Amino acid sequence: MEYMARLIDDEIERYLNIMGAILVVGPKWCGKTTTSTQFAKSVLKLQDPDKRKSYLQLAEIKPSKLLEGDKPRLIDEWQIAPVIWDAVRTSVDDLDGKGLYILTGSTVVNDEEIMHSGTGRIHRMLMYPMSLYESKDSNGKISLKDLFEDKNLNIDGIESDLSFEDLLHVTCRGGWPETLTIENKVDQLEISKSYVENICQTDVSEIDNVKRDPAKIKLLLSAYARNLSTLAKNVNIIKDVNSTYTTLDETTYYSYISALKRLFVIDDIRGWSPNIRSKTVIRTGPKRQFIDPSIATAILNLTPEKLIYDLNTFGFIFENLCIRDLKIYSQPLNGTIYYYHDRLDLEVDCVIQLDNGDYGFVEFKLGDREEEKGAKNLLKIAKIIEKKRSEKQTNIPEPSFLAIVTGGKFAYTRKDGVKVIPIACLKN
Numbered sequence: 001m002e003y004m005a006r007l008i009d010d011e012i013e014r015y016l017n018i019m020g021a022i023l024v025v026g027p028k029w030c031g032k033t034t035t036s037t038q039f040a041k042s043v044l045k046l047q048d049p050d051k052r053k054s055y056l057q058l059a060e061i062k063p064s065k066l067l068e069g070d071k072p073r074l075i076d077e078w079q080i081a082p083v084i085w086d087a088v089r090t091s092v093d094d095l096d097g098k099g100l101y102i103l104t105g106s107t108v109v110n111d112e113e114i115m116h117s118g119t120g121r122i123h124r125m126l127m128y129p130m131s132l133y134e135s136k137d138s139n140g141k142i143s144l145k146d147l148f149e150d151k152n153l154n155i156d157g158i159e160s161d162l163s164f165e166d167l168l169h170v171t172c173r174g175g176w177p178e179t180l181t182i183e184n185k186v187d188q189l190e191i192s193k194s195y196v197e198n199i200c201q202t203d204v205s206e207i208d209n210v211k212r213d214p215a216k217i218k219l220l221l222s223a224y225a226r227n228l229s230t231l232a233k234n235v236n237i238i239k240d241v242n243s244t245y246t247t248l249d250e251t252t253y254y255s256y257i258s259a260l261k262r263l264f265v266i267d268d269i270r271g272w273s274p275n276i277r278s279k280t281v282i283r284t285g286p287k288r289q290f291i292d293p294s295i296a297t298a299i300l301n302l303t304p305e306k307l308i309y310d311l312n313t314f315g316f317i318f319e320n321l322c323i324r325d326l327k328i329y330s331q332p333l334n335g336t337i338y339y340y341h342d343r344l345d346l347e348v349d350c351v352i353q354l355d356n357g358d359y360g361f362v363e364f365k366l367g368d369r370e371e372e373k374g375a376k377n378l379l380k381i382a383k384i385i386e387k388k389r390s391e392k393q394t395n396i397p398e399p400s401f402l403a404i405v406t407g408g409k410f411a412y413t414r415k416d417g418v419k420v421i422p423i424a425c426l427k428n
Helices: 008-016 032-037 052-061 063-067 083-095 144-149 164-173 177-181 190-206 214-226 234-242 250-262 294-299 311-333 368-390
Strands: 021-025 042-045 073-076 101-105 122-126 335-341 347-354 359-365 401-406 419-422
Touching (some): 008 021, 021 083, 052 063, 144 311, 164 190, 164 294, 214 294, 294 311, 311 347, 359 368, 368 401
Parallel strands (some): 359 401
Antiparallel strands (some): 335 347, 347 359
């Protein structure tokens, strides 16, 4: 299969010219190795079953030997031999060059396993499963970058190529590159199911050699999926699990959650805390999200045919899809994704903030019926900011844009200035 370009490609190329080494992390099966291979001149796959034992023995005796090869040298799944990190750091210092090594990893390594942070030598970047634009399901006619740069951007009449039935399918299919090699749409859904099964049966235990119960992991993932795109507290998720399985105590819960985060399965977003309502408590607890929406549909055994009759559930999963894509599209812009929710229940589904301070507010709505509610939220918080700015009570700028991202067909700008954008029209 011909290589499908990823948005992270430009970032990899850029930092290979800036840093001695780069680290590409992300969930298994998201395409890290395939993408990194495009930039490498030699490859070492530590997980190779025929050579793994020899590689590990060599890593103990002389790890620098594993670094020999044309540069950039790709070291795939480096965390299998954590000593590689310090070896790469030392080599970067000794060779004093750029773009020497590409490391890939599917887990977050415990800091105790490495001696030095790698600051200034190894640049870390997170790779997600494919966005709709990368999988060619979004036509990309509306750019996130343009939304930030042009307040008068004309989007009227731009049309999504994705039907609602197609949207249901790509959500359940997920952004796993392997699905695009499979023609049958029903068979495509098996990839996310297999991913979840692997996580539960082996990965959560192999990450730190701590035996964990696959049945409990499945129940925990199911509970997480039922609380997707909400601010559900840990204690409530534990109660959800224990309504079925009564022996998941708090210590075990946090151990399992930690493992799932280290495997990049869980990818929560944090609350945005600007100084705009000084007397109001801002909620900053995590909004529950998976790295890909298909994890939720797989663990809950949901299909496009089932979801079309449960649009309430699909609304929460759709938000996860949108958050995934906006995280990917905002990366090249040095953006971070947050949500906003205060004690007075003023909330915005998504805040995209760039490192220069610019930001935009986004609501997620499946169809037209919820559009008015979303616009009301956006305009209300924008008005509060405008008032605080005029009274010199805040120094944050006004939002670059207000947008409602939908599962609909057409893009347009409302009379109040709020932009309505189908998710299948967006790109970075």
